[in-house]
Amino acid sequence: MEWRKCYLDMILIPLGFLITISYHVWLWYKVRTQPLTTIIGLNMTGRRLWVSAILEDIDKKNILAVQTLRNNLMGSTLMATTSILLCTGLAAVISSTYSAKKPLNDTIYGAHGEIMVALKYATVLTIFLFSFFCNTLSIRLINQLSILICSPLEPSSILTSEYICELLEKGSVLDIVGNRLFYTALPLLLWIFGPVLVFLSWVAMVSVLYNMDFLCANSCVQGNGKQTREGISG
Template identity: 70%
Template structure:
């Protein structure tokens, strides 16, 4: 009897997230092998050039560098604040004595017992906590870049543009992971209303993310190599 109530949750929820994980594994493979065909790889290459340009002409561009990094920190701070507020809301719901499953029990497909409802909210809480953790670390790395990018350059300088670019890249990778975890909270939030919506949301997110993550360049007869050169 219990299996009949939760078989949709056991089948559709893992299947939906396996589809999302498969897409991100494909994206990771493309970023490693053909970075300039993806937004992540293209932006990473552009950030390394930006750091080199800022540090090379630091006397004229130091204010521009600080303001740009400040905007990045503000974005990460907003996401971290939103994540921890959602965590507080999830914790309040979990610790509440009010049984939230009662008004939803007739409208939810799949299992909606006490254990399943608790599992849904605990999973949401965990996802948002990890999102907050990633955004917090991102702020830490970008703050370091904010100081080091104005370091005076000399032939014996320990702080090189390559080192600063590496720190900035770590910050942006953590920011991207935090954003993806935050987005994963959407299908989990829909899990409250049943596993069917989770599966449909995961399937819908794949083409949306594909159009946001990959570069579609116009031009006939041009192929872009991994090193960034154009071949006709």
């Protein structure tokens, strides 16, 4: 009888996790091997070009650099604040009486026992905490970068443009990881109402992320063809 109550949780939740993790492993592989086919890889190249352009004329572009980094800080701060607020709310629910943590309807598919309910809240809370941790690390690195990017670069100095690019890359990667953890935890909030909604939400989220992470094949072909024609005409 207990198996009949929790078999959907034991099948759909790990399967949803596997789909999400497999997609991000494949995305990481594409970023490493074919970076220009993904938005993340293209943005990485653009950030390096941005740092080089800013450092070449830092006296005129220092305000632009600080404002751009401030916008990144605002985004990471928003995600970190949202994550810790959700953690606080979940902690308040976990510490309340069990009647407050019961599903709204006992006919919802999935297990409703105390152990399973505690597992649901603990899993969501853990992922949100890791999202908060990654976003706060991103804020720390970008704060350092906003100071160092306006510092004078001397030939004998330890501070180099490569180090500044590395700081920006680490901060951006941590921001991406924090956001992806947040996106993964959001469907888990629906686990309170059953595993079916969680699985469907994860499948929908992967399809949305795919359209956002990868460049359209036609646009890539057109862009490569345009560059080729320009090279020939030049």
